[in-house]
Amino acid sequence: MTLLRxxxxxxxxxxxxxxxxxxxxxxxxxxxxxxxxxLMSEIGVMAIFALSYNMLLGQAGLLSFGHAVLFGLGAYCAxxxxxxxxxxxxxxxxxxxxxAGGLGGLFFGFVxxxxxxxxxxxxxxxxxxxxxxxxxxxxxxFMGFFGGEGxxxxxxxxxxxxxxxxxxxxxxxxxxxxGWAFVAAVxxxxxxxxxxxxxxxxxxxxxxxxxxxxxxxxxxRWMQFTLAGxxxxxxxxxxxxxxxIVTFDTVSAVKxxxxxxxxxxxxxxxxFGPVLGTIVVVLLQSGVSLLSNAWLLYVGVLFIVMVxxxxxxxxxxxxxxxxxxxTGRLRELLLPYLRALPPAxxxxxxxxxxxxxxxxxxxxxxxxxxxxxxxxxxxxxxxxPWAIAVAALGVGAFWLRREAHAFRLRWDALMEDAKRxxxxx
Amino acid sequence: xxxxxxxxxxxxxNFGATEIIRGVDLGIARGERHAIxxxxxxxxxxxxxLISGRFPIxxxxxxxxxxxxxxxxxxxxxxxxxxxxFQITSIFPRMTVFENIRCGLxxxxxxxxxxxxxxxxxxALNAEADRLLDRLNLGDRRNVQAGLLSYAEQRALEIGITIxxxxxxxxxxxxxxxMSHSETDAAVELIRxxxxxxxxxxxxxxxxxxxxxADRITVLVYGEVxxxxxxxxxxxxxxxxxxxxxTIAA
Numbered sequence: 001m002t003l004l005r006x007x008x009x010x011x012x013x014x015x016x017x018x019x020x021x022x023x024x025x026x027x028x029x030x031x032x033x034x035x036x037x038x039l040m041s042e043i044g045v046m047a048i049f050a051l052s053y054n055m056l057l058g059q060a061g062l063l064s065f066g067h068a069v070l071f072g073l074g075a076y077c078a079x080x081x082x083x084x085x086x087x088x089x090x091x092x093x094x095x096x097x098x099x100a101g102g103l104g105g106l107f108f109g110f111v112x113x114x115x116x117x118x119x120x121x122x123x124x125x126x127x128x129x130x131x132x133x134x135x136x137x138x139x140x141x142f143m144g145f146f147g148g149e150g151x152x153x154x155x156x157x158x159x160x161x162x163x164x165x166x167x168x169x170x171x172x173x174x175x176x177x178x179g180w181a182f183v184a185a186v187x188x189x190x191x192x193x194x195x196x197x198x199x200x201x202x203x204x205x206x207x208x209x210x211x212x213x214x215x216x217x218x219x220x221r222w223m224q225f226t227l228a229g230x231x232x233x234x235x236x237x238x239x240x241x242x243x244x245i246v247t248f249d250t251v252s253a254v255k256x257x258x259x260x261x262x263x264x265x266x267x268x269x270x271x272f273g274p275v276l277g278t279i280v281v282v283l284l285q286s287g288v289s290l291l292s293n294a295w296l297l298y299v300g301v302l303f304i305v306m307v308x309x310x311x312x313x314x315x316x317x318x319x320x321x322x323x324x325x326x327t328g329r330l331r332e333l334l335l336p337y338l339r340a341l342p343p344a345x346x347x348x349x350x351x352x353x354x355x356x357x358x359x360x361x362x363x364x365x366x367x368x369x370x371x372x373x374x375x376x377x378x379x380x381x382x383x384x385p386w387a388i389a390v391a392a393l394g395v396g397a398f399w400l401r402r403e404a405h406a407f408r409l410r411w412d413a414l415m416e417d418a419k420r421x422x423x424x425x
Numbered sequence: 426x427x428x429x430x431x432x433x434x435x436x437x438x439n440f441g442a443t444e445i446i447r448g449v450d451l452g453i454a455r456g457e458r459h460a461i462x463x464x465x466x467x468x469x470x471x472x473x474x475l476i477s478g479r480f481p482i483x484x485x486x487x488x489x490x491x492x493x494x495x496x497x498x499x500x501x502x503x504x505x506x507x508x509x510x511f512q513i514t515s516i517f518p519r520m521t522v523f524e525n526i527r528c529g530l531x532x533x534x535x536x537x538x539x540x541x542x543x544x545x546x547x548x549a550l551n552a553e554a555d556r557l558l559d560r561l562n563l564g565d566r567r568n569v570q571a572g573l574l575s576y577a578e579q580r581a582l583e584i585g586i587t588i589x590x591x592x593x594x595x596x597x598x599x600x601x602x603x604m605s606h607s608e609t610d611a612a613v614e615l616i617r618x619x620x621x622x623x624x625x626x627x628x629x630x631x632x633x634x635x636x637x638x639a640d641r642i643t644v645l646v647y648g649e650v651x652x653x654x655x656x657x658x659x660x661x662x663x664x665x666x667x668x669x670x671x672t673i674a675a
Contacts, residue, residue, distance in 0.1 A: 193544050195536040198520075202528045205517040211499040212477065212509055213590055214532030223538050 058268035061204030066132030072251030074233025077104025098237035105233015139248035151247030267313020350392025508592035518572030529589030
């Protein structure tokens with residue numbers, strides 16, 4: 001019962017995620033939105049991937065540029081496993097395919113980890129960068145395992161389900177992803193509270209001190225890397241189940257960078273930070289990319305802004321409000337926030353307009369697209385929209401600076417109060 | 426004959442062409458409180474770094490509890506029963522005070538690299554960490570991030586991490602450096618208490634601490650031991666007077 005009382009947010013989250021696709025349910029035709037389900041499945045997979053990345057970055061202080069290697073190799077292992085099951089060579093329930101990916105990730109985490117965890121800090125980052133390139137290159141050379149440019153395709157309808165589900169619909173696949181994402185997240189959360197998880201924090205904080213309490217920091221890094229490989233591999237296994245194909249993109253530096261972006265944007269300091277970051281990154285990738293040619297630029301700018309102004313990430317920003325929440329004074333921030341909103345919006349829209357105008361004079365023109373806002377075509381050659389964009393950008397920035405200053409004063413005063421209140425008995 | 430806690434014979438260390446430790450022979454008996462003193466640059470901290478395995482020795486030999494430390498990593502020397510603190514505070518700054526102490530306990534309580542024990546449920550371990558926190562007078566700072574503690578509290582925490590594992594040889598590098606008088610007094614009482622029945626070796630500049638705590642004192646000057654004796658004998662030693670103590674202990 002205490003278990004339930006303390007962990008109810010997890011169950012609420014699970015219930016909400018299970019119900020969420022019904023917001024996009026087409027009731028007249030009686031079916032789910034395939035786009036929404038695939039998007040949510042993608043978020044689930046990438047969330048596992050980002051959480052496993054944070055086992056290295058957040059917990060052990062290891063900045064890896066090659067984490068997708070473990071994700072991708074796990075995906076390949078899962079794909080080959082599915083094909084073996086289909087061929088009748090082995091038998092495995094469909095539900096356990098992600099576990100095959102996980103074991104693949106565990107194996108490669110163990111083997112490759114032996115090499116990369118010899119070093120820490122910058123040297124570690126460099127080795128992982130090299131490893132990522134190495135495996136990407138190998139993916140095009142070893143046809144048997146990687147399938148070359150075409151990759152490995154599977155048919156996920158294996159008819160070996162323990163639950164009698166055929167996984168023919170995106171809804172069934174989504175449920176599989178959600179189940180595994182939930183289990184993986186719980187396990188990763190629990191791992192933080194084990195001796196290994198704590199010593200990963202300790203070696204992150206002070207590897208020398210860790211040595212002088214009896215631990216070999218390299219061994220800690222290696223084991224942490226191996227376990228992170230397992231969870232990345234689970235993500236890879238689910239990826240195969242969603243897309244029914246795995247190509248060398250899955251081991252690429254771009255994939256690795258996705259995890260890094262998600263963790264930095266969401267925040268490495270809180271357990272759910274990487275999940276928040278994943279939601280933002282995937283929505284930008286899959287949603288904004290449909291609307292704009294310049295979506296990658298927005299991801300990049302967001303990343304830079306977060307690293308510069310909010311290195312604690314979204315979760316960290318939310319967490320900063322906790323003292324005010326506890327003292328019941330959160331609503332006093334409502335007005336300052338509302339006041340900062342118009343200039344922030346102005347700055348944002350000015351920036352977007354400028355980026356889109358530029359992108360339409362170059363890529364857009366080449367693709368023969370017209371720039372339209374709400375049905376109104378905008379002439380990118382006339383100076384007016386450009387002037388509006390620059391003006392909005394300039395005025396917004398100036399205005400926001402002033403509001404930010406006022407906001408800061410209010411914030412500091414409130415925090416001071418909260419601290420005093422917390423200090424009093 | 427009982428095995429000495431630590432024995433150094435003809436230990437030398439050079440950094441490049443410079444010889445910092447120039448042939449040190451030193452035996453420290455079990456249960457002794459031993460202070461190493463000497464002027465700045467004498468090599469006291471370097472000697473600690475050699476004994477604890479932070480740096481390899483250039484020649485000579487060191488034994489800890491009768492076992493040679495040649496080729497051993499710091500964690501392996503720690504597992505022989507030797508634990509140390511640092512001159513510059515060395516804790517786990519982003520973890521809580523309680524977690525710091527518990528990390529100091531984990532290895533000696535046999536948890537090793539376990540990823541299947543949940544620490545929240547290890548009642549005996551957690552109770553032990555809490556008991557030690559109370560002994561350090563850090564009980565009410567239990568859930569504070571260690572990096573946010575005051576300087577004296579961080580020093581106390583470091584001593585706590587150092588002794589948590591139950592090592593029978595404790596090396597403290599300037600444990601009272603930078604402390605006020607009252608903080609120093611508290612630290613001395615703490616050190617006296619936690620080193621009860623253990624071998625304590627400390628580098629210290631505060632002569633009142635040294636003469637108040639130590640059973641024996643070794644004087645190190647330019648990488649060589651010029652005297653190693655009881656406090657009374659050290660006080661009366663002419664060579665020591667000349668080289669180091671001067672009027673301080675007179």
